[in-house]
Amino acid sequence: MFKFEEIKKSLIAAVWFMFFTFPIMVIKVNTVEDVIEWRWINLIAIGVGVFFLSFLWRYLLERQKLGRKKKEKSVSGQEDKRKFALNRELFQQKNVKLPSISALVILVAAFPFIVSMYQTNIMITALMYVMLGLGLNIVVGLGGLLHLGYVAFYAVGAYSYALLNYHFGLNFWICLPIGAGLSTLFGILLGIPVLRLRGDYLAIVTLAFGEITRLVLENWNDFSFGPSGIANIPRPGFFGIDMSLQQVTNYIYFLMIGLTVLTIFVVNRLENSRIGRAWVALREDEVACQAMGINTTRTKLTSFALGALWAGLAGVMFAAKTTFINPASFTVWESILVLCIVVIGGMGSSIGVLVGAVIIILLPEYLRAFSEYRLLLFGLILVLMMVFRPGGIIISKRRVYKFEEKQKETA
Amino acid sequence: MAPVIEVNNVSMDFGGLRAVDRFNLKIEEKEIVALIGPNGAGKTTLFNCVTGVYAPTEGDILVTSPGSKTEKITGMRADRITEKGLARTFQNIRLFQNMSVLENVMIGRHCRMKAGILGAVLRDKKTREEEERVVHESYEILKKIHLDMYVNELAKNLPYGAQRRLEIARAMATDPFLLLLDEPAAGMNPQETRELDDLIVKIRDTENITIFLIEHDMNLVMSLSERIYVMDYGELIAEGPPAKIKSDRKVIEAYLGEEVDA
Numbered sequence: 001m002f003k004f005e006e007i008k009k010s011l012i013a014a015v016w017f018m019f020f021t022f023p024i025m026v027i028k029v030n031t032v033e034d035v036i037e038w039r040w041i042n043l044i045a046i047g048v049g050v051f052f053l054s055f056l057w058r059y060l061l062e063r064q065k066l067g068r069k070k071k072e073k074s075v076s077g078q079e080d081k082r083k084f085a086l087n088r089e090l091f092q093q094k095n096v097k098l099p100s101i102s103a104l105v106i107l108v109a110a111f112p113f114i115v116s117m118y119q120t121n122i123m124i125t126a127l128m129y130v131m132l133g134l135g136l137n138i139v140v141g142l143g144g145l146l147h148l149g150y151v152a153f154y155a156v157g158a159y160s161y162a163l164l165n166y167h168f169g170l171n172f173w174i175c176l177p178i179g180a181g182l183s184t185l186f187g188i189l190l191g192i193p194v195l196r197l198r199g200d201y202l203a204i205v206t207l208a209f210g211e212i213t214r215l216v217l218e219n220w221n222d223f224s225f226g227p228s229g230i231a232n233i234p235r236p237g238f239f240g241i242d243m244s245l246q247q248v249t250n251y252i253y254f255l256m257i258g259l260t261v262l263t264i265f266v267v268n269r270l271e272n273s274r275i276g277r278a279w280v281a282l283r284e285d286e287v288a289c290q291a292m293g294i295n296t297t298r299t300k301l302t303s304f305a306l307g308a309l310w311a312g313l314a315g316v317m318f319a320a321k322t323t324f325i326n327p328a329s330f331t332v333w334e335s336i337l338v339l340c341i342v343v344i345g346g347m348g349s350s351i352g353v354l355v356g357a358v359i360i361i362l363l364p365e366y367l368r369a370f371s372e373y374r375l376l377l378f379g380l381i382l383v384l385m386m387v388f389r390p391g392g393i394i395i396s397k398r399r400v401y402k403f404e405e406k407q408k409e410t411a
Numbered sequence: 412m413a414p415v416i417e418v419n420n421v422s423m424d425f426g427g428l429r430a431v432d433r434f435n436l437k438i439e440e441k442e443i444v445a446l447i448g449p450n451g452a453g454k455t456t457l458f459n460c461v462t463g464v465y466a467p468t469e470g471d472i473l474v475t476s477p478g479s480k481t482e483k484i485t486g487m488r489a490d491r492i493t494e495k496g497l498a499r500t501f502q503n504i505r506l507f508q509n510m511s512v513l514e515n516v517m518i519g520r521h522c523r524m525k526a527g528i529l530g531a532v533l534r535d536k537k538t539r540e541e542e543e544r545v546v547h548e549s550y551e552i553l554k555k556i557h558l559d560m561y562v563n564e565l566a567k568n569l570p571y572g573a574q575r576r577l578e579i580a581r582a583m584a585t586d587p588f589l590l591l592l593d594e595p596a597a598g599m600n601p602q603e604t605r606e607l608d609d610l611i612v613k614i615r616d617t618e619n620i621t622i623f624l625i626e627h628d629m630n631l632v633m634s635l636s637e638r639i640y641v642m643d644y645g646e647l648i649a650e651g652p653p654a655k656i657k658s659d660r661k662v663i664e665a666y667l668g669e670e671v672d673a
Contacts, residue, residue: 278518284507291490293494403550
């Protein structure tokens, strides 16, 4: 690895970078005093930085190649499988599984009482994105339909609570199912004409749909109050008890935890069912899917509608949490953010989405010091992900079935 | 007893190109029938018309499931045709690459299952039993095709011959009475081809499935099939048992070619 050849390669890269970035990094015209500043220290920093980064880059590539070779070598994968099985079994064992789960439950339950309200609020936002991510995961990760207008369903949920409350005074608990239902309906309505498209075309049309929804909300003043939005949306009530802001925040936090757990539960069950398998098959090969007797239109519609359902729920929660909504909260950027959560976390994997949401929503909050470079870092992470781990952080695993002597399913 | 499948004057146009030209064919129950012809003759297009990938420009396709009435399937959606009992494999393997072997077969049983969204979420007794039954049945099918050692392997990791066999297993899982195989032996070595020969006969004999296949491996075609249809430029040029086809002037000209010492 540390051969002269490698060092030479990195040195050349470093020199090139020093040369190319020379005009921007070293020369600076000070317009106040009309002098040119030569910042030679920057040049050295770039040289050293590029030298080590190129080393790291090639080291990672090398490792990836090695990993691939290893996989090829062990076609039956005896060694690998045993290692893998051990990793899994560790969490299957009772004395590891029980304590780790109970520790997690205690941590989650105690979280809002340990940290400040500000932290709780961040966590609520993160959980909302977990829900959105899990919903989109049904459409993108399982169904393989690239959907760039997901935020429209989020908006439908949020606006249905806000408007129903404004006009008819309906409370949160009534609006939660109504919002989910309305956005599911929207999903079906959009799905019927759009789902005959595939791949890129579907992406473009859904992108347009997302934008149209936002523009309608922005311009139809009589209906949605335009860009000024709707304020004073009540927070969720708890049997009519008056609560302080702190209590309400904690309450919303637990509500979100409940909804997230419900989402994970439902998505997991769907995944390993007849319908979930059909979704994955659809992602893999549409023609073969049809030849196997799967109604592709209906399968696509269910994935679209179920994805929209979770967006609707998250939307109602969002309106209830912020108490104020306007179209600015539902831009394309939100759609892309949710898509990034799914892709980075791991398409088709619920735990992956959980991890992805935590990384993408929480990291920027805690790395406020680097806020200027946020998008730069974001882009860098995405590129590195696509090169080194295209399957996402947590790659979804297919279910393993075990057959005993009598060939009965046990797993 | 009506023939299992009857193709009447079926034509398929792509713009100005007539890929299949007034084709006729009849297959009786439990027959093994081959369709041969040069590349681009329209064999796969005919398959696609029968299985609903394309709707034929003209003509009728009638199927009769053993013990039920004759039905017209012309222009029906592919998944409906599969439900009726026609299953197919593909010329270029189209497995669900990132699903396990067992799951690939379970997908085949999809149209024979009933569980809906609510059932999947609540996982009630009926759904659980159905799921368990399908896992069991799928495993039995894999055993028949000798793929049971790969149950949990991803389809894409299988050796080539096994992938071809998995396609057949997947098609069989849909409970067909007619199995359409599009070049099942393509890319197989002689050993694998012989095994395939036995397998196809076994499927016909034990499962009572009628077999209709496209194939270029003449040894396999001649030993396996009871009747052969020969197609060239979308038209039927000959039909009959292997011996007759081998000596047919037109077929030799269009496809088989002269033997050196003949």
